[in-house]
Amino acid sequence: MATQNRRDFLKTVSSIGIVTAGVAATPTKLKADPENILSNERNGVLVDTTVCIGCRRCEWACKKSHDMQPGSIDDYDDKSIFDIKRRPDHTTHTVINAYKGNSISKPIMLKAQCMHCDKPACVSACIVGAFSKKENGSVVWDESKCIGCRYCMVACPFQIPAFDYHKAIEPDIHKCDFCAERKGNGKLPACVEICPVEALTFGNRADLVTLAKDRIKKNPKRYVDHIYGETEVGGTSWMYLSSVDFATLDFPVLSADTAPGVSESIQHGIFAYFIPPIALYALLGGIMYISKQKSNKEEE
Amino acid sequence: MELLHEALPLKKKYFTPGVVVLLILAIVGMAFLLARFVFGLGAITNLDNQHPWGIWIGIDVAAGVALAAGGFTTAALGHIMHRDKYETIIRPALLTAMLGYTFVALSVAVDLGRWYSIWHPLIFWNGNSALFEVGICVMTYVTVLYIEFLPIVTKKFIGNVRLKGFLAKLNKPLDSLLRTLDRGLNKTMFVFIIAGVVLSCLHQSSLGTLMVIAGSKMHPLWQTPVLPLLFLLSAISVGFPMVIMESTLASRSFGLKPETEVLSSLGTIVGPLLGIYLAFKIGDMFIRETFYYLTEVTTASVMFSVEIIFGVVLPLRLFLTKSVLKSPQGLFIASLLVIFGVLLNRINNFLVAYNPPYATSSYFPSVGEIAVTVGFICLEILLYRWFVNYFPIVSVPSKPANNVKYSVTGA
Numbered sequence: 001m002a003t004q005n006r007r008d009f010l011k012t013v014s015s016i017g018i019v020t021a022g023v024a025a026t027p028t029k030l031k032a033d034p035e036n037i038l039s040n041e042r043n044g045v046l047v048d049t050t051v052c053i054g055c056r057r058c059e060w061a062c063k064k065s066h067d068m069q070p071g072s073i074d075d076y077d078d079k080s081i082f083d084i085k086r087r088p089d090h091t092t093h094t095v096i097n098a099y100k101g102n103s104i105s106k107p108i109m110l111k112a113q114c115m116h117c118d119k120p121a122c123v124s125a126c127i128v129g130a131f132s133k134k135e136n137g138s139v140v141w142d143e144s145k146c147i148g149c150r151y152c153m154v155a156c157p158f159q160i161p162a163f164d165y166h167k168a169i170e171p172d173i174h175k176c177d178f179c180a181e182r183k184g185n186g187k188l189p190a191c192v193e194i195c196p197v198e199a200l201t202f203g204n205r206a207d208l209v210t211l212a213k214d215r216i217k218k219n220p221k222r223y224v225d226h227i228y229g230e231t232e233v234g235g236t237s238w239m240y241l242s243s244v245d246f247a248t249l250d251f252p253v254l255s256a257d258t259a260p261g262v263s264e265s266i267q268h269g270i271f272a273y274f275i276p277p278i279a280l281y282a283l284l285g286g287i288m289y290i291s292k293q294k295s296n297k298e299e300e
Numbered sequence: 301m302e303l304l305h306e307a308l309p310l311k312k313k314y315f316t317p318g319v320v321v322l323l324i325l326a327i328v329g330m331a332f333l334l335a336r337f338v339f340g341l342g343a344i345t346n347l348d349n350q351h352p353w354g355i356w357i358g359i360d361v362a363a364g365v366a367l368a369a370g371g372f373t374t375a376a377l378g379h380i381m382h383r384d385k386y387e388t389i390i391r392p393a394l395l396t397a398m399l400g401y402t403f404v405a406l407s408v409a410v411d412l413g414r415w416y417s418i419w420h421p422l423i424f425w426n427g428n429s430a431l432f433e434v435g436i437c438v439m440t441y442v443t444v445l446y447i448e449f450l451p452i453v454t455k456k457f458i459g460n461v462r463l464k465g466f467l468a469k470l471n472k473p474l475d476s477l478l479r480t481l482d483r484g485l486n487k488t489m490f491v492f493i494i495a496g497v498v499l500s501c502l503h504q505s506s507l508g509t510l511m512v513i514a515g516s517k518m519h520p521l522w523q524t525p526v527l528p529l530l531f532l533l534s535a536i537s538v539g540f541p542m543v544i545m546e547s548t549l550a551s552r553s554f555g556l557k558p559e560t561e562v563l564s565s566l567g568t569i570v571g572p573l574l575g576i577y578l579a580f581k582i583g584d585m586f587i588r589e590t591f592y593y594l595t596e597v598t599t600a601s602v603m604f605s606v607e608i609i610f611g612v613v614l615p616l617r618l619f620l621t622k623s624v625l626k627s628p629q630g631l632f633i634a635s636l637l638v639i640f641g642v643l644l645n646r647i648n649n650f651l652v653a654y655n656p657p658y659a660t661s662s663y664f665p666s667v668g669e670i671a672v673t674v675g676f677i678c679l680e681i682l683l684y685r686w687f688v689n690y691f692p693i694v695s696v697p698s699k700p701a702n703n704v705k706y707s708v709t710g711a
Contacts, residue, residue, distance in 0.1 A: 033425065087658055125429055127426060127429050129424055145424045151431045154353060164340070165347060168338055253516075291381050
């Protein structure tokens with residue numbers, strides 16, 4: 001896969017496109033593993049936590065674009081909300097939390113949302129393949145497939161997917177979809193668009209890595225030399241810059257191994273072309289036959 | 301000799317004070333369950349975004365599957381290895397497995413947010429998902445268990461179909477249908493028996509793969525790439541202790557003579573099986589150097605130590621002791637310890653070890669969750685009691701020969 005050249009890649013993408021179109025065209029869904037497209041053109045966002053002022057306009061814009069009762073934008077000026085640490089849930093797909101910085105009087109403002117992993121654990125884990133990684137980098141959830149088992153929540157290394165615990169019928173899994181629909185219409189993600197201080201930079205993920213490295217190089221005092229998300233769990237579409245060690249901002253310390261890596265290799269090991277189960281079946285059949293012959297002989 | 305192995309319906313009195321207590325607990329559980337379906341999961345469970353899985357998955361499903369392992373282990377021993385002396389324990393173990401897996405499926409269904417979409421995995425496939433594998437395997441295995449149980453049903457009704465009124469016309473065709481079914485099953489049963497063992501090995505291990513994807517969210521004492529192997533080995537070693545425990549309880553409850561001889565020789569197999577499991581568990585601990593975590597007193601280290609010492613090491617010692625193997629009480633207690641060990645292991649793996657990065661609280665089951673779990677277990681026992689009363693499942697040892705007329709025809 002690593003040596004896949006551009007032509008092969010385009011072929012794959014176009015064939016996936018054709019299949020997708022076929023699926024969309026036929027009323028009955030096809031049986032297939034979920035998509036996990038890793039396009040070179042995939043989008044990303046670079047979050048510069050040294051720039052963010054914690055105005056929470058992104059929270060409002062996110063709710064507004066996802067029809068989630070945003071309320072008045074003035075309510076978002078309330079700073080007392082920073083007294084507690086919040087997480088994205090069924091009422092909001094992104095939150096800003098305040099963290100004490102080093103010696104600076106100003107707190108560090110930290111936006112949390114789905115990281116849109118390149119090799120997402122949720123996509124690998126979902127029993128019905130309701131999650132998929134799209135060509136534009138978005139990891140999205142398909143309401144029509146979900147059975148509400150919440151295995152995605154168990155799998156996610158960033159503790160992002162949230163569930164409607166108080167809905168008896170059609171409870172949803174909630175998470176940031178990286179504005180897949182808006183991007184499709186040529187618009188910026190809602191949070192990026194509204195950010196007044198350009199703390200969020202949207203673009204091609206590869207370009208963003210270059211940009212981030214450039215910023216660190218030019219301002220070595222402003223940033224720690226670490227782009228969170230560049231390599232974590234095999235890379236994420238959303239990446240962060242910070243003035244302090246990421247562990248102090250409650251970022252989980254993760255290696256470059258992809259989240260579903262071990263699990264998938266075990267899974268595919270046990271089921272390699274169905275050889276192990278068939279071999280076990282044959283072995284047991286053999287034992288059964290021989291032991292039956294033996295006990296028949298003893299009876300005679 | 302043949303007669304000694306004949307399983308008979310017990311036909312004992314169904315209602316006893318104990319049964320009434322079980323019935324009340326079951327009804328309470330079902331009442332909470334009703335609330336879950338009306339108001340959603342959040343209304344009666346302590347589940348939240350930090351702890352998406354609770355005891356319904358950790359105990360009812362994960363431990364439930366492991367504790368129903370008596371079905372495939374006895375099938376492997378009795379049918380595949382053809383050890384005829386274990387014939388008498390196969391049917392009770394099969395019944396437990398059938399009921400156990402039925403309740404596993406039910407527990408999954410009530411835990412699903414969209415329970416009415418439980419059939420989706422049949423059409424939406426994800427071969428990368430360990431849960432998909434578990435789901436498909438369990439569905440298939442439940443079917444296999446029902447098929448394996450069918451001969452007991454046909455045996456009961458062949459020559460015994462007596463519908464009344466206008467349905468009486470159906471008696472003859474039904475009877476011949478049962479006979480055909482019985483003959484067909486007789487010839488093909490080996491296919492299902494082997495399939496049952498293979499399917500069990502697959503999903504018992506995949507159940508271990510489930511938590512591997514949680515990665516660093518799971519405490520290193522339990523998080524290991526050999527989890528599937530550990531799950532399989534522990535399931536295999538808890539199979540016979542479950543059979544011993546149930547057989548002992550059933551004989552006590554129905555006032556039958558305990559089958560100590562069969563259970564003792566079954567017990568001799570448990571020791572080596574537990575030994576293999578312990579060897580892998582300790583070996584894994586040393587290879588990954590996780591014993592370091594045992595040097596400090598935390599919930600994790602205490603739970604891990606209790607699981608290993610009281611759930612594996614102590615019963616292993618007991619099962620290797622001759623006097624224990626010879627006494628019904630000794631066997632019973634040693635078996636209970638193994639069951640406790642595996643139950644605790646599943647709880648540890650799915651609940652205790654799980655600690656997400658942004659957790660602000662730890663999970664403890666709500667009254668509703670406990671009530672439903674207890675209710676399901678009670679229902680299972682009640683059904684077991686009804687089945688052994690009504691169907692030829694339990695072999696009554698040393699029945700005098702003049703009782704032949706009560707045996708079931710059609711065998």
